[in-house]
Amino acid sequence: MKEKMPITPVTPVPTESAATAAAAKEQTLSEGTPPEPAPRIDVSSQASAAPELDTGRQPKMSADDVSVFYGDKRALKDVSIRIYEDLVTAFIGPSGCGKSTFLRCLNRMNDTIPSARVTGRIELDGEDIMSASMDVVQLRARVGMVFQKPNPFPKSIYENVAYGPRIHGLSKSKTELDEIVEKSLKRAGLWDEVKDRLAESGTALSGGQQQRLCIARAIAVDPEVILMDEPCSALDPIATAKIEELIHELRGRYAIAIVTHNMQQAARVSQRTAFFHLGEMVEYGKTSEIFTNPREQRTQDYITGRYG
Numbered sequence: 001m002k003e004k005m006p007i008t009p010v011t012p013v014p015t016e017s018a019a020t021a022a023a024a025k026e027q028t029l030s031e032g033t034p035p036e037p038a039p040r041i042d043v044s045s046q047a048s049a050a051p052e053l054d055t056g057r058q059p060k061m062s063a064d065d066v067s068v069f070y071g072d073k074r075a076l077k078d079v080s081i082r083i084y085e086d087l088v089t090a091f092i093g094p095s096g097c098g099k100s101t102f103l104r105c106l107n108r109m110n111d112t113i114p115s116a117r118v119t120g121r122i123e124l125d126g127e128d129i130m131s132a133s134m135d136v137v138q139l140r141a142r143v144g145m146v147f148q149k150p151n152p153f154p155k156s157i158y159e160n161v162a163y164g165p166r167i168h169g170l171s172k173s174k175t176e177l178d179e180i181v182e183k184s185l186k187r188a189g190l191w192d193e194v195k196d197r198l199a200e201s202g203t204a205l206s207g208g209q210q211q212r213l214c215i216a217r218a219i220a221v222d223p224e225v226i227l228m229d230e231p232c233s234a235l236d237p238i239a240t241a242k243i244e245e246l247i248h249e250l251r252g253r254y255a256i257a258i259v260t261h262n263m264q265q266a267a268r269v270s271q272r273t274a275f276f277h278l279g280e281m282v283e284y285g286k287t288s289e290i291f292t293n294p295r296e297q298r299t300q301d302y303i304t305g306r307y308g
């Protein structure tokens with residue numbers, strides 16, 4: 001069972017019950033596994049959408065030789081990867097391979113798990129985020145996170161979005177705060193649905209709306225990177241399609257890394273894909289190439305459904 005995770009370090013920490021986490025996981029598994037055979041994964045839109053190779057570009061984030069231990073157990077082995085602005089990077093792989101563990105390294109969310117120990121080096125714009133001097137509250141504003149199960153605070157829609165900017169001092173007046181709330185909700189594709197009910201509780205929204213509210217909340221503190229841990233696995237297909245559309249729209253503004261069990265989703269939303277297996281990152285490359293012409297046999301086996 002996964003440890004329950006907070007949304008941000010600066011907010012009250014709504015937790016999900018073990019039962020709902022298990023239910024969400026079960027749904028994820030039923031949606032995401034067994035993997036579909038390669039020919040059914042449509043990457044046609046990616047072939048032209050993906051920028052050329054990344055050589056010479058400065059990565060937004062870089063990880064080198066990152067390992068994670070839970071107690072004595074090594075969950076992640078020497079993972080090295082670059083994450084770029086303007087690109088969506090998908091992390092795929094069978095259950096338990098370490099995708100979420102790695103995602104959590106990118107904003108030091110593993111710090112919240114007492115047994116977890118992270119080694120290696122991770123940089124954000126060249127700055128070592130593992131350094132003791134790194135302000136993790138600021139880091140998690142710069143590298144925001146959206147979780148599997150939508151988890152708005154039990155507060156109004158307005159407050160869900162306004163809370164972060166207020167405590168980070170991003171607005172000088174109520175008018176400015178109102179503007180941030182409106183802009184964030186617009187970017188999250190939720191404004192038109194909620195503009196007349198901002199005082200209502202965030203928890204009264206539908207699941208898909210709640211997840212877009214959580215995205216608005218992450219956006220409101222002006223992040224540079226958005227991490228998404230299976231953001232659609234608790235949503236129905238229509239709500240999922242809306243989130244995927246939103247990911248496309250957000251791609252121009254933020255570096256996005258998304259964990260997904262659903263290979264079709266990875267193919268639809270990402271331009272880069274990293275395949276994880278048994279705690280290793282086996283292969284990383286253009287999404288179109290990973291799904292059509294992987295270099296590694298293990299990747300080939302996974303995308304053709306030989307194991308889930």
Ligand SMILES: Nc1ncnc2c1ncn2[C@@H]1O[C@H](COP(=O)(O)OP(=O)(O)OP(=O)(O)O)[C@@H](O)[C@H]1O
Nearest residue numbers: 002003070075094095096097098099100101102113
């Ligand atoms: N809080 C934790 N404490 C101890 N072990 C953990 C914890 N979180 C994850 N693990 C273990 O680390 C390994 C990687 O788990 P992780 O959740 O990162 O994999 P995943 O690929 O995201 O899996 P899934 O797709 O099922 O969510 C697994 O063996 C898991 O049991």
